[in-house]
Each structure stands twice: as C-alpha cells, then as structure tokens.
Amino acid sequence: MSDCLFCKIVSGEIPATKVYEDETVLAFRDIAPQAPVHVLVIPKVHIPSAAAITQENSAVVAHCFEVIAQIAAAEGLDNGFRVVSNCGPHAGQTVSHLHFHVLGGRQLALEMA
Numbered sequence: 001m002s003d004c005l006f007c008k009i010v011s012g013e014i015p016a017t018k019v020y021e022d023e024t025v026l027a028f029r030d031i032a033p034q035a036p037v038h039v040l041v042i043p044k045v046h047i048p049s050a051a052a053i054t055q056e057n058s059a060v061v062a063h064c065f066e067v068i069a070q071i072a073a074a075e076g077l078d079n080g081f082r083v084v085s086n087c088g089p090h091a092g093q094t095v096s097h098l099h100f101h102v103l104g105g106r107q108l109a110l111e112m113a
C-alpha cells in the first residue's frame, strides 16, 4: 500500500524507533506514548485491520503475539501489560494497517471503553 503510513515505516521511507524486526514482523515505539512503554507491533504485510484477518494471513498475527511476549520480557513488563488493537471508526482506528499496541510500565486504568 503506497499511501499507508505503517507500510512506509516498514519500507524505511518514514523513520521509527524500532525495538524488534524480523522477516515478517516489525515493532517500534509509538510517536505519542500513552504509557511508559508503548510499542506498536505490526505485520510487515499490509492487513488493514483485525477485521481483515483470515485463515490465509493469520500465521503472521500469531507471530505478532510471539513477538509481543518477547518485547514485554525485554522491556521488563513483569507486572503485566495490555495489548490493544483498534478496529474501525467506532474504536478510533487512525492508521489502517493492523497494529497491536503494547502498553505497560505503570498501573493501567481498568476501563475497556
């Protein structure tokens, strides 16, 4: 997707502070962190949102969660963390490339909505 912000981060066209990268998954620090640790974990392939996960592309989503566990350990989130994926307008998704927010480093509010 040529006009996708996160595809541009994957290609290197837009810089990001990377914390993890392999052939299929990239993780980088959110530009506007909402917690002491706020990392975005994305598949390198363009998947628009959680609503577009299928049997064909779900292996990379599983891999995202393996990476999330590694990042949480590396960032010292031993007291816990939250994984969030906003999907569509009602959830406030602002970047249409599947991403998992990993938030931690302080006590997080209990509200889900």
Ligand code: 5GP
Binding pocket: 005, 014, 016, 017, 028, 029, 030, 031, 032, 033, 040, 085, 086, 092, 093, 094, 095, 096
């Ligand atoms: P959403 O609102 O779609 O769930 O999350 C998009 C996230 O991307 C937001 O938390 C926002 O701060 C982050 N973001 C937007 N633009 C950039 C950018 O250029 N670089 C980085 N690292 N994060 C960004």
Ligand code: ZN
Binding pocket: 001, 004, 005, 006, 007, 008, 045, 046, 047, 096, 097
């Ligand atoms: Zn994209």
